[in-house]
Amino acid sequence: xxxxxxxxxxxxxxxxxxxxxxxxxxxxxxxxxxxxxxxxxxxxxxxxxxxxxxxxxxxxxxxxxxxxxxxxxxxxxxxxxxxxxxxxxxxxxxxxxxxxxxxxxxxxxxxxxxxxxxxxxxxxxxxxxxxxxxxxxxxxxxxxxxxxxxxxxxxxxxxxxxxxxxxxxxxxxxxxxxxxxxxxxxxxxxxxxxxxxxxxxxxxxxxxxxxxxxxxxxxxxxxxxxxxxxxxxxxxxxxxxxxxxxxxxx
Numbered sequence: 001x002x003x004x005x006x007x008x009x010x011x012x013x014x015x016x017x018x019x020x021x022x023x024x025x026x027x028x029x030x031x032x033x034x035x036x037x038x039x040x041x042x043x044x045x046x047x048x049x050x051x052x053x054x055x056x057x058x059x060x061x062x063x064x065x066x067x068x069x070x071x072x073x074x075x076x077x078x079x080x081x082x083x084x085x086x087x088x089x090x091x092x093x094x095x096x097x098x099x100x101x102x103x104x105x106x107x108x109x110x111x112x113x114x115x116x117x118x119x120x121x122x123x124x125x126x127x128x129x130x131x132x133x134x135x136x137x138x139x140x141x142x143x144x145x146x147x148x149x150x151x152x153x154x155x156x157x158x159x160x161x162x163x164x165x166x167x168x169x170x171x172x173x174x175x176x177x178x179x180x181x182x183x184x185x186x187x188x189x190x191x192x193x194x195x196x197x198x199x200x201x202x203x204x205x206x207x208x209x210x211x212x213x214x215x216x217x218x219x220x221x222x223x224x225x226x227x228x229x230x231x232x233x234x235x236x237x238x239x240x241x242x243x244x245x246x247x248x249x250x
Contacts, residue, residue: 001238005231008039012227015219025217031083033219038073040230044237045069055241060112065237068105072230075099083218091211092156103167107174110193114178129177136169140205148212161208168201189239196232199225 015033024030048062075098082089119125141162149161175194182190203225210216 002235005040005043005235008036009227009231012036012224016221016224019217019219025219028084030218031080033223034076034080034083037223037227037230038076040227040234041069041073041076043234045073047234047237051237051241058116058240061109061116061240062237064105064109064112068102068109069230069233071098071105072102075102092160096160099164100167103171106171110171110174110178114174114181117178117182119178119181125177125181128180129173132176133170133173136172136201137166140165140169140201144205144208144212148209150212153212161212164204164208165201168197168204171197172201189236189242192232192236192239196229196236199229199232203229 012033015029015036019025019030019033044062045066048066051062052059075095078093078095078098079089082093082095114121144162144165149158151158172194175190175197179190179194203222206225207216207222210220210222216222
């Protein structure tokens with residue numbers, strides 16, 4: 001499976017380079033790029049069915065992950081529909097509703113991941129999480145406010161351009177706190193989740209910057225980062241049974 005993920009990531013990279021070198025920015029293949037990303041998004045959804053049956057103790061982690069990834073994939077399909085049927089993509093759109101729902105449900109999965117790995121919810125854990133969150137959210141907000149946000153835009157557009165990176169910062173902060181609390185190197189797969197959330201944050205920042213500047217097009221560096229982010233999250237899910245094995249041994 002890891003080899004398959006690597007091949008698909010190379011496909012994404014190759015398409016991104018091709019689009020850049022040829023200047024292709026509005027062909028069907030550009031629009032289909034978003035559908036290609038769903039390979040990584042739906043991989044944990046499909047794999048979750050096998051893991052839920054074999055490792056029932058992981059269901060509280062896997063089921064919210066499946067739901068959140070299905071929502072993200074639905075948003076990408078809506079984005080693809082807008083691209084191939086209309087000249088102007090509405091923003092905000094119905095896709096944003098599904099994108100936004102991805103975050104709270106994914107946080108539920110992380111919460112049960114923390115419980116399964118026996119995280120102690122100490123004051124230090126909570127303070128550390130919020131400290132990292134506020135630092136990351138502050139950096140992204142200041143950067144976007146100074147570099148790309150047009151405050152003459154409708155309030156909802158401004159809010160969305162800022163809220164996505166802030167929600168990414170929350171995922172990164174929570175994931176980092178969980179990882180730092182682990183003393184067993186057998187949980188190293190958690191690095192994949194953390195890398196995925198970091199790449200997702202960069203993707204949303206670049207997307208917000210480019211959409212505000214009017215320079216975004218399907219298949220550019222932002223979409224490559226989305227693909228990379230979800231590849232790492234899919235890898236983290238692939239190695240998720242490590243939890244069950246380590247729990248039995250402890």
